[in-house]
Amino acid sequence: MNTVRLTVAQALVRFLDNQYLEVDGQEIKFVKGIFGIFGHGNVVGLGQALEENSGSLEIHQGRNEQGMTHAAVGFAKQSLRQQIFACTSSIGPGAANMITAAATATANCIPVLLLPGDTYATRQPDPVLQQIEQSNNLSISTNDAFKAVSRYWDRITRPEQLMSACISAMRVLTDPAQTGAVTLALPQDVQGEAYDYPDYFFQRRVYRLERQEPTQAMLAQAVELIKSKSNPMIICGGGLKYSQAAESLKQFAKAFQIPFAETQAGKGTVESSYELNVGGIGETGCLAANILAKKADLIIGVGTRYTDFTTSSKWLFQNPDVSFLNININRFDAFKLDGVQMVADAKATLDALYPLVKAQNYHAQWGDEIADVRRKYEDERKRLYQIEFNEKDFVPEIDDHLPREKVYAEFKALTDSVLTQTRALGIVNRLLPENGIIVGASGSLPGDLQRIWNAPTAGSYHVEYGYSCMGYEVNASLGVKMAQPDHEVFTMVGDGSFMMLHSELVSSIQEHLKINVIVFDNMANGCINNLEMEHGMDSFYTEFRFRGERKDRLDGGLVPVDYAKVAEGYGCKTYRVATAEQLEAAIKDALTQDRSTLIDVKVLPKTMVHKYFSWWRVGVAQVSEKESIQKTAEWVNEKLSQARQY
Incomplete structure (x- = not known):
């Protein structure tokens, strides 16, 4: 038996570079590359291995560990799960940042390989920087939190364990029924340990995506x-x-x-x-x-x-x-x-x-x-796409007990906007080029998109809703663009989700991978504002308002944010939009650009799409002093009696 003396990290890189997937007779390189943010827990281990010999693996620098992992998930999803990226982080907070994106991958059955650094297997320098000590169990680290959100989880505490762990990782990553996030935790010291690996461990491996036939x-x-x-x-x-x-x-x-x-x-x-x-x-x-x-x-x-x-x-x-x-x-x-x-x-x-x-x-x-x-x-879609705001007697699609005249006057004074969300979507839908792909994930936009968006071609609609993860949109768009670089990618994102995470917008500039971000700004987490009011509550901490006179409420004025200015600082071409004409001009110009763009669209609150003959069960208080909540509880119980129990 011939052997090759390598560190654990070097062996892992060589192994990943030789994995292939066969789909209907065509072989595809399965691991396209690695996203990395390096710290003391992985830079001199896995980082050293990649610097010395990364083979044909692409290396991409992330800005936020969750953001780069969302990009990897978006890439794999748009690649129909036939090609993946791995993601590596340092120990502690860097690793913990990937957990949300790992859950997003597993909930959606999307393969992604996570390689977080871990605390020392020898425990000699414990507690190492960023280590959480559990006095009842010294083997626990931040990475144990990945167990709940991974399809397969392992910790490599000895060099020879890498071989069986890698084979098991590939088994899960290439399984159409059981795929999701796979986590291989890599202790900082073990990454650099040397071992004589059998050369057959590095052979070219081809996994067949078998089409299981019905009996x-x-x-x-x-x-x-x-x-x-x-x-x-x-x-x-x-x-x-x-x-x-x-x-x-x-x-x-x-x-x-x-x-x-x-x-x-x-x-x-x-x-x-x-x-x-x-x-x-x-x-x-x-x-x-x-x-x-x-x-x-x-x-x-x-x-x-x-x-x-x-x-x-x-x-x-x-x-x-x-x-x-x-x-x-x-x-x-x-x-x-x-x-x-x-x-x-x-x-x-x-x-x-x-x-x-x-x-x-x-x-x-x-x-x-x-x-x-x-x-x-089709008639309903046309109606919604043509809705215009009028100052007098305007009834929004979501007609709840919000004092809308006051809110619209306040919103218009801050933004000059008279644009409804459904009209804005109609304009984007009409102007989407033949090679256009839209990306979405959370808030009211996925509902609007599923209800009224016209997907013109196969593969043009990329919405993550298995986990409905705020912050997926912008970052996954980078992955979508990496999967299909010749296509125009449009991110459909609400203001709340944009603020939560958009780190890889900078990476898109860095890599010359153009994406077009459209921020729908209604100065609220509007979807949840609708939900609470539909169920008998008042507007409670979902609108973006200043602290006013009341100490238990945000009841001051709306908080204006210039999202175009944020993106301009990153190097994007930006636009500020308050009318249909401005939006149309912005999209047309964005399509001529060779760098990432951001269109800051101010859309009037409550102008998203209402529901059609549906009901969604949410937990409702069975005891309340408010008559509206008491009635809601009765309504929920009535609907529940009409539903299947399992």
Whole structure:
């Protein structure tokens, strides 16, 4: 046996540089590179290994550990999970910063490899700088916090452990059913320890993304179920997108005249204009999909986790005879809602089902209803995209008990804005170039985007909503641009989320990777402001206001922020927008730029999209002095009585 004497860090780099994924006969280099922020816990270990010989791995400098990991997640998601970045940080706060992004990856089933530095395995210098000491267990470090948000977690305390840990890491990262964040904690001293590694550890490894076929028993059961139903509906989840099953879906739906709706992860798999695409479904669903969902007697869930937003807290499907057929590579998800389980690849399953259902001369009985609801949906989208503010008698889409005349006067005085959020979205949608990709994640924008955004082409819609992580948007956009550098990337982000994290906007400037950030500024966490007021509360710490006379409230004036000036300081081309004409001009000019841009759009509060025939369960106080909250509790209990219990 031949051996190679290397440090643990050097061996890890060499191993990562030789991993490949085979997808439908094509080999793809699986680990494209490493994002890194270096500190004492990793710079002279993994940093030294990368400086000496990084092979063909790309090295990118992050600005914030969470931000760079979001970029890695965005890259892997846009790459359909076929290529990844690893992320390395120092010990302590640097490692802890990656935990939120690790959770985002795991919640969305997106592969990302995390390589945080760790405290000394020998414990000789303990407590080392940035170490948290637990007197009851000296083996615990910050990195133990990754266990709850990782699909696989390991700590390398001896050089020879690296080999089995790396193989296990690749097993999980390349598994379409179980992928997510993988954490390999690297003690600072162990990174530099030498070991005689067998040379076969560094051989070229190719992992095949196998398309698991459905069994004959699964197919027979599915065909019998479909035959027994007259009004089936398909829900397209992210698994359908990652399986690259768009054409199979269209063939299946068209042959049997079955409408299909989209989750956030599934939207953009098929263009919105397709005749059987009835749009987003659930709590943030659109008019068309939610009308049909209430009548459907069969839900065919393809690659969906059936989150509470997709099912409206298991309330949406009101047909008393509704059944569920679950096509999912993940056995855990296939068992949800007591559905018939088809644990298999989405594309392989739709292709196998197609001739069997066709042989039954089956057709759904929706008749003209699909076309009718699509027409209503298009009319509603046009209406929303054209809403203009008028000074007198203006009724916003979200019409709650906020003293809107006062708020609008205050907002307009600060910003000169008369622009509604839905009008702004319509302008962006109309001007999005053919190669445009939008990125979103949190606040009211994902709801608006799922309800009314027209995804013109496959792959043009990138919204993270499995974790709905504020701060994902700008940073993930960098990863999306890295995955598809020839495309224009547009970040759709609220002011609250932008303030929470936008660190890799600087990295986009550094790397000459242009992204276009559109900040929708309504001076509030508007989505949650809507939620609290819908449930009987007043506006409580969700608007961005100065501290006023009351000590227990922020009841002063609105806090204005110049986001364009912030981005200008980073080196972006920036624009300030308060009218439709200014927004249109800004987008057109941004498309001519060769550096990252930021458009600071002031949008009137409460002008996002309202919900359509949906309900979302949130915890409500069962005891309150306020009559409005008492009524809300009664309303929630009534809706809950109509929902499935599991």
